[in-house]
Amino acid sequence: MIPEIGHFALILALCVAVVQGILPIYGAAVGNSALMAVAKPAARGQFLLVLTAFGCLAYAFADRDFSVLYVAATSNSQLPLHYRLAAIWGAHEGSLLLWTLILTIWMFAVTLFSAHLPESTRSRILGVMGLVSIGFLLFMLTVSNPFERLIPAAAEGRDLNPLLQDPGMVIHPPMLYMGYVGFSVAFAFAIAALLGGNLDAAWARWSRPWTTVAWCFLTVGIAMGSGWAYYELGWGGWWFWDPVENASFMPWLAGTALVHSLAVTDKRGGFKVWTVLLAIMAFSLSLLGTFLVRSGVLTSVHAFATDPKRGMFILVFLAIVIGGSLALYAWRAPRVGLGGSFASVSREGMLLANNVLLVAAMGSVLLGTLYPLFLDALDLGKISVGPPYFDSVFVPLMAPAIFLMGIGPLAQWKKASVPDLAKRLRWAFGVSVVTAITLPIVMGNWTPLLSLGLLLAIWILTTGVVSLRERLAHVAGNNLMERLASVPRSYWGMQVAHCGIAVFIVGVTMVKGFETEKDVRMNVGETATIGDYMFRFDGAQDVVGPNYTAARGSFAVSRDGRETTLLYPEKRRYTAQNQIMTEAAIDPGLLRDLYVSLGEPLDDGAWSVRLYHKPFVDWIWGGCFIMAFGGVIAISDRRYRIAWRRQEPAVPAPTRAARRKVA
């Protein structure tokens, strides 16, 4: 009964989505406010309906209802409750339901925070989101229904893939999807503006915080996925340029370009056409990512060809969304104004150059991800495109982008002078170069890449300091604290996010340059030394988990004779599908991680063991979180709060005007 309610809720949601996708847009075109007023209740209703469906599926999982095919395929009665609930998005059908739920959450958020928007704009935005939602609801109802029954019911479920039975699974996909789908708001704003023909600075200002929020979620989502792979897969890597990872990274690159391009459109009215294109691109890449991950095309082109229904649906949907929005773009964009003039060397110019590099990097990732698929589909041979390829094209593209990132914030809008910039950045450049060359020598391992990485990281930090110092000199305030406080939060947000990049680069560089690993055969009581740390193997014991049995090794780690920590890596056998998983044990630290994973049991109690010493590895994820934190600071900027509060005149007008002068 409950699954049928869920199914029915989805059908109703589809009906509501059709209404929401047609009436408000038509109403906005003909100026009928009654039709436009449909948008808000429709969006909220749709949210409630999809939430109901989601709740029904969650209930089926919690209740171990193995008469639902999807539940039987992705869970098991032994599986703990939190993993049964996370199993909702453990496979295809449920992921789509999560996708749609998050889309409606974003819609609901738009209805809440759009009081300051003109009625026609709001109804167009919600209408466009409704149209996107139609696609996903139709997809679920026609070819991948999560509520499909299994008759007779299975006695026991097949269990969730053990790889996914991890706290990371509970939080990573929702975060990632919040980011992916969040770009639908920026997309809807752009399409609404194209439809209405009012692409102006106000449009950019409105869509900026939404884009930033989505970008923050995506950043955190990707970082969590990477961290999860790091400890779950048991070989200590953190990024594999796997197509699934690339699928989330491409929208991030486009989204990063969009965030910066929106800044220019907002502040200077420029780049409008480009910004709209980026908004379309970011969301299209999110859809493409969903297609790549969900159609089975990645496992094999032929798997896709044998069950083409799902893949074809997404492909057609993708073609309609991307083709349709690009056609609209081609039709409307030429009428858009140009905005203020600027010289090639100016903050606008540099942001645009950076955008070109980011998009080229995104294009390269796309090329590398799709190329083997195309070759295979055309029968031109099977090739693998992996980390060596991506590393060798990505680094040369990103290095100049990061160099520009240091200069951009210091360049004036409209027109900057190169000699002047050179003068202001002299010492930052000197310090960066000298440190980047000497530091690796001091640390005892000089390689060009190590130096380059440090150069870029220090460059970001030193130029940030220069920028902050200049900024402080120009704001009002009697003492340092007052002046620090009067720097707008959007500026702090940018600085913090850029520092996040620097922290990230330090992490990547240090771990690549100084990581050490050892594959050893360890008997009980034997020791192995890595870095300054000595690991003593104290044997392995059998332990029993809720749905697995495991051998748990125990390692005593000491440094200079003092015991620092105990580590318990496991080798688990999940009973439902008899799969073996490696659970690494990690001692995280600010300056290094110690990482132990168990290999195979050898004769007389000995094990093959892999040990890693990974300096600064946590800085990789730390950097990502700092970036996202920068985004959060930026959207807490006063001008957005004012915009949202505009409906309720809580702040007396004269005060506000005075404040604006200070800013």
Next chain:
Amino acid sequence: MNIHWILLIVLFLSGPVWAGEARPLADDPVAEQRLKHLAVELRCLVCQNQTLADSNAPLAEDLRREVREMIAKNMNDQEIIEFLTARYGDFVLYRPPLKATTTLLWVGPFVLVIVGATALVVTLRRRAAKVVDVPVTEDEHRRVEQLLADGGKRS
């Protein structure tokens, strides 16, 4: 009780008396270094997407052993890679070799940058010719301030 005693004894003995340095899994660390260097660029053929260095699949283990043997036979990296591609095709290489079918793959990113940069320069030139910059006068500035203040009062 017994187990506690044994543990205690193990603890005591596992000090300097027993503590031997664990042996590396491989007999020849230098060869192992070379294997690692090669294996990170090779694909485990049966895995979803894993390098030969990272995979624990039995087939990956076999292939690693084969590479070890080739290293022991004093074959150089080039010869080993040629042998593997002859047997398994380009699929085994994570760094696709440059040939007719992969030209676009290798050249593409740099074409993208060049096209992007050219488009950027051309657009900026055209734009500069089209945009007429109207300087804002002092009067207009004052008017804007006035309007902003009024707007604030009205809302």
